[in-house]
Amino acid sequence: MCGIVGYVGRENCADLLIDGLSKLEYRGYDSAGVAIFDEGAIRVVKAQGRLACLEEKLKSQGWPTGHCGIGHTRWATHGVPSDVNSHPHCGKHTAVVHNGIIENYIEIKEFLLGKGYTFQSQTDTETVAKLLDYHLENGAKDEFDAISRTLRQVRGSYALGILFDSCPDKLFGVRKESPLIVGLGEGENFIASDVPAILKHTRNYYLLEENEVATLTAEGVTITDLDGAPIEKEVLTATWDIEAAEKGGYPHFMLKEIFEQPSAFSNTVSPRLRDGKIDLGIELTDEQLKNFKQIHIVACGTAMHAGIVGRYLIEKLARIPVNVDVASEFRYRDPILNKEDLVIIISQSGETADTLAAMRLAKKHGAHTLAVVNVVGSSIAREADSVLYTWAGPEIAVASTKAYTVQLSVMYLLAFKLGLCKGTLSQADAVALIDELAGIPVQLQSILGHAEEYKAIAEKYCHAEDMFFIGRGLDYALSQEGSLKLKEISYIHSEAYAAGELKHGTISLITDGVPVIALATQQRLCEKMVSNIKEVKARGADVLFICYEGYGDCSEFADSVIALPQSNDLFAPLLSIIPMQLFAYYVALLKGCDVDKPRNLAKSVTVE
Incomplete structure (x- = not known):
């Protein structure tokens, strides 16, 4: 939920932040806002409604002209959609944008109220801004120390973009469970919830891990743990460009993505078919696949529906019992999991909170976890024992279409492979099915x-x-x-x-x-x-x-x-x-x- 973008560099960043938010509005559109250093002070402008409402407000009030700022597009959790509850939220010295939920915010708010702090919004995020203030005013050595102390005090999930009024040329980003990337430019650097927000400017980025703090200036980026110890990061490169995230002449992203399904299907299936054989490209051996006694498929929404089809296919072709669970219920029914079980986790984004938590439970019980995800380097992809990427390209429309089709395609490949390993599907029958699967894009094109x-x-x-x-x-x-x-x-x-x-x-x-x-x-x-x-x-x-x-x-x-x-x-x-x-x-x-x-x-x- 919620989209975050941040910039520090040489450009006037108001337009840049708005453009980045436009690429993230699919993550939530109850309200939007920006905080930008303007003439030595943090200026905040925010508005209930779509991003266009914020743009109108900026036009009427005059656009900020600073070179460092943060922006946010909101899906409301705590507090109704309103101007006041919109992000960024501010303290005396801070401005904060947040994706996630601070679970102990009531406890923190009561503590701060007792210290004389006041609150304007109903949100959990405002407690972070005020807690940063508190630590700055009560013993923190510097801004980084205030962040470190704050994060040790909060519980929950978060991706945060943070500005301090004492650092007009510096931007901080940190994450726990909620996604955040750091975009690497020339004389400019970025934070964002997702790659499309930065593609116009750079395709190179870092993926932040749990409780890593990124400190960004125009000249460079440093990443440390909460104790300030430096962390070396691998530079990743987005394999698709900005055109892939644009409408390409279609009136809506959804229609474009529906029509992209033949090519998305081919991108997912073709590399895994070689000479009539299936090469999933995962670490699991045929012997390991053969020895799984039970399969659990865990997902939410559309991904769960792909899992239901997967259950039919796997049980029919491989004769392995399969359970399909809504991820949000999986943990709470105290599932019976064993080391001989395979748990298949399906998520387009690879960041779905309930699905990620379900996977962690499965790993705790010793089951082997196999992730089916679209986003390379996402949290689920990184933590799973094995990963099957769907290679659908960016899916921007909220209603999933091509992601579902490629998830289905992976279910077919898995069912065929498991059937072969179990001996319930002959090589001749598998070859025939593989040939038919390879011909699906032509039929999809015909239907379109x-x-x-x-x-x-x-x-x-x-x-x-x-x-x-x-x-x-x-x-x-x-x-x-x-x-x-x-x-x-x-x-x-x-x-x-x-x-x-x-x-x-x-x-x-x-x-x-x-x-x-x-x-x-x-x-x-x-x-x-x-x-x-x-x-x-x-x-x-x-x-x-x-x-x-x-x-x-x-x-x-x-x-x-x-x-x-x-x-x-x-x-x-x-x-x-x-x-x-x-x-x-x-x-x-x-x-x-x-x-x-x-x-x-x-x-x-x-x-x-």
Whole structure:
């Protein structure tokens, strides 16, 4: 959640900070603000609402002209969205921007109130600014010592950008659990929550580790631990440029990322297929893979839905029992974990707080952890025992599309590999499946060519107040993701149900005109599925039927049809998701919703 950017250099930094925040607004957009040294003092300007509101305020008040500053775009946790609760938060000598949660902020606030300090906001972050003040005024040797003392006192997750009024040419950054990078330029340096914020200026950066403090000036960067001991860091280089993080002529990032799925799929799968064989590029040997007795897949939201498909695939092809858990619940059900277990952690950002905590629990119990992530060097990637990168490139829209597809692709590769290692999948069958998997991008491209048809269908359903997605087997797994995609960007109430469960209560919600999106791509379940569809049709549902080309006459029970190219049923999730994503996109667009930045959501959930 929340986006941080900071700059110190030779340029006037107000425009630069705003531009950096524009690349981070997907992380939260309840409010935004900047703190900039201007004529020897820290000037703070902040505003509730989107970044454009802050820009308007800056125009009306006059832009600061300093060369050192910090900026923030907020997803509200503590305190409602408002000008007062917006970041940066200030003390007498400090300005602070924060991504994360200070868990003991009430305790710290009560301590500071007892010392005579006052507070303006409802946020946890303001306690950090005032605590820095307290230590500066009560024994800290210098600014670094004040930071060190403060961080030893706070509990929680944080990425912090800090200015002191005594250091007009210096910027500090520190992190614990929440992500923060340090961008390395020529005569200028940066901090940011994510790489896109700095790509216009540099592709070289450091990844800060837990409780490392970065001190930035225009001339250079030093990184130390909390005791001031210097730390040598590896310089990393972003492998994609600013154009990859721009819309490229598309009206929205979401649409661009939907259309990028064939290439993202190829980027993830092709390097791992060699001469009909799978090379995952991880340290696990075939013998180790063979010996896993149980698999746990842990993730949140869309990534968890990819895990549900993964469970179907792995259990079918490798005959290993698989549990799929919502990461936020995994720790609290006291899961049974053993050294013979494989725990697969799926996260686009690699920074998802609940997922990271679940992985740490699995490691504590001795299970082998395998991360499936998109962001190289992210916290989950660094801490996992093994990593499979998805190589999807930047995904900016809050609603995940191409990240889901490449996560699915990794689930297929893992299922094939595990089946081969377990001996439940023959080499001949594996080769056939691998050939089909390699051909998926062509089919995806074909489906994308029907986007206008999906838009026409969306026009029919965009005024609905409720929708239901139903399916059986893999179709049910896809229904859950289709339903999530629709509700998160269009705000239409939507639910996904296993079609066989309709008669156990859900069918009471089906009335005249209620849209039901029915998936029927699993041949062995098709007859049963059609029976369920006829049941909702008899109650007045308006049915959108998703099936394979050549299904035959379905006019008796379907009001609209989306036909997919013929495929092995096993690969249907990779094909079905495209029309469901486009359907959700066009419904939201027709309703006038902000497709890329749906209300109340953020791209990277870095707090519990």
